Amino acid sequence: MATYDAWGRRERAGGRQPLPMEVASHVRELILSGEVRPGAFLRVERVAEATGVSSTPAREGLFVLRSEGLVRLVPRRGFMVAPFTRQDVRDLFWAQAQLSGQLATRAAQRITPERIGRLEAMLEEFQTAVTTGEPQHITALGHRFHREINLAADARRLSLLLRSVVRHLPDRFYAAIEGQVAATRTEHPELVEALRRHEAHRAGELMREHILAGADRLIEVLEGRGLWRDLQEEPDGDPGGAAR
Incomplete structure (x- = not known):
């Protein structure tokens, strides 16, 4: 199968x-x-x-x-x-934010205590990886965290659409983007709390804000590398x- x-x-x-x-x-x-x-x-x-x-x-x-x-x-x-262009980057993050936000909204409506437990375990593992300085593990945990939420949403078609957008975005240097890891340490726990409380609207909004903020951080990195100069x-x- x-x-x-x-x-x-x-x-x-x-x-x-x-x-x-x-x-x-x-x-x-x-x-x-x-x-x-x-x-x-x-x-x-x-x-x-x-x-x-x-x-x-x-x-x-x-x-x-x-x-x-x-x-x-x-x-x-x-x-x-x-x-x-910079607008191309923003457009990609906007599309990801809309789809991810909808998946988070649906996940909040049906997420189980078992999945919440797995998300909480990932938060702890993430904190440890940041403390010990493991960028590859940090990136992998970020993917696992979002994957767990997408699975909880039980919306394969939306996940398929999201996949087509996400593959356009780089992730190998995710942990090296200044501010990204620090923001994740704050924003992921807030998102888990909204999911635990089944606050669908808040979960969706938190997810959208979390994704959109990454666009400006990535653009700053690319500008620093002289991409558009x-x-x-x-x-x-x-x-x-x-x-x-």
Whole structure:
């Protein structure tokens, strides 16, 4: 029997995505974290080498990103990273906030004491990970926390729509965004309390505010990395081993 994750995505055996999707995830992260700049050309061979796959799934992964508008196919030159703006970032977070807020609203109406217990355990684990300085664990716990709420909502179609939005957003440097972890330490407990009290409207509002605040933090990080400054200086750079 097929299984699905909290975003409505069909899972493969072992929990892995198809290879082209893994390639797309890797390169998408490089683009949206500012490691590969707009105007850079992405060579299939370099992408394949960086992701440990053959040229065919690497090329298919780049076509996935083309369908998302993140890269363009330039005749006789290959795949080029397309420009994206601050408003593009805000729009992605807005879409995520609306869907996540609705899922939190529904979760508050039907969440069980068992799920509340799991969320509380995650809060404690999160605090420990912050104290001990474990950025990868912090990121994983953030995903687990939201996944638990999405599962509680029992709305697979909404989760599927949310998945299509979330995959556009970078998460590998989530814990490095200044203010993000500190805000999460405050906002997640407030959200759990609203869920425990079955305060559907408040849970939805808290979730929307939590997601939207991340847009400005990410934009600040990308500005600090010079993403929208002098884009023509290094159009053919090779950050992350993905460009030519």
